[in-house]
Amino acid sequence: MIIVLLGPPGAGKGTQADRLSGRLGIPKIATGDVLRAAVRDGTKRGLEAKSYMDRGDLVPDSVILGILQDVMTSPATKKGAILDGAVRTVPQAEGLEATLGEIGEKVDRVLLFDVDDDELVKRLSTRTVCEGCQTPYMGREPGTRCEKCGGRLVRRKDDEPEAVRNRLEVYRRQTEPVIDWYRGHNQKVLKIDADAPVDEVTSRALEALGKTGKREAGSGKRGGGK
Numbered sequence: 001m002i003i004v005l006l007g008p009p010g011a012g013k014g015t016q017a018d019r020l021s022g023r024l025g026i027p028k029i030a031t032g033d034v035l036r037a038a039v040r041d042g043t044k045r046g047l048e049a050k051s052y053m054d055r056g057d058l059v060p061d062s063v064i065l066g067i068l069q070d071v072m073t074s075p076a077t078k079k080g081a082i083l084d085g086a087v088r089t090v091p092q093a094e095g096l097e098a099t100l101g102e103i104g105e106k107v108d109r110v111l112l113f114d115v116d117d118d119e120l121v122k123r124l125s126t127r128t129v130c131e132g133c134q135t136p137y138m139g140r141e142p143g144t145r146c147e148k149c150g151g152r153l154v155r156r157k158d159d160e161p162e163a164v165r166n167r168l169e170v171y172r173r174q175t176e177p178v179i180d181w182y183r184g185h186n187q188k189v190l191k192i193d194a195d196a197p198v199d200e201v202t203s204r205a206l207e208a209l210g211k212t213g214k215r216e217a218g219s220g221k222r223g224g225g226k
């Protein structure tokens with residue numbers, strides 16, 4: 001199953017992608033995490049992306065389409081994927097559709113996490129993330145340690161107020177049109193009220209996906225579960 005997660009910065013896409021990945025047994029692919037790893041490793045892709053990310057702008061479509069091509073044709077995603085923030089422009093939605101078409105796949109579900117701006121700003125201004133595994137935390141000080149992997153918690157540069165304002169504007173201008181693009185391509189967009197406790201949002205997402213039962217693996221056409 002291939003699930004696209006949409007929603008503004010701070011809506012909880014990363015938090016819910018981890019939980020859905022555990023429940024559904026399919027990997028989370030977060031382009032933000034892939035790009036931050038590339039920046040840390042000093043790769044060509046990372047060097048190209050860094051200044052866009054620090055300002056809160058989107059990195060060029062060509063970079064994202066390269067990542068999507070790599071991950072979606074890799075054995076790691078043969079059972080499907082939860083795509084966290086991986087589709088933020090109409091050309092990216094078109095490019096993903098083309099890549100998936102080449103391997104006989106398609107997007108199965110689109111989830112839209114909805115949270116109002118005041119709550120988003122509050123979440124991002126108090127967030128720290130693990131330098132190692134990228135797990136986000138609320139109300140934990142930079143320099144303390146991650147519960148999952150022991151990595152150091154840091155503030156993200158793009159969680160500074162000016163970058164957050166820009167990210168919200170960029171979301172309205174460049175990413176919201178993706179919602180209508182999916183609707184126009186016969187894809188129901190499942191809107192989740194994500195201004196609720198984390199467990200409740202997970203339940204709502206699973207319910208919207210029709211997956212309220214036990215953990216289950218996806219069943220992609222490339223061999224998963226068949």
Ligand code: AP5
Pocket residue numbers: 007008009010011012013014015016030031032033035052053054056057058059060064084085086087088089092123124126127128136137138158167194195196197198201
């Ligand atoms: P990315 O890392 O994906 O950032 P984002 O989309 O702005 O999303 P965030 O990670 O800020 O928020 P989230 O929705 O994942 O929320 P989270 O779970 O962390 O991308 C970074 C940058 O990379 C982009 O700006 C761009 O430059 C580039 N990029 C990435 N993909 C791209 C693409 N496809 N095209 C072009 N450029 C791209 O939660 C936020 C906080 O709230 C956390 O502290 C969390 O603990 C807390 N929280 C979560 N859920 C709840 C809840 N229900 N109640 C209370 N608190 C909650």
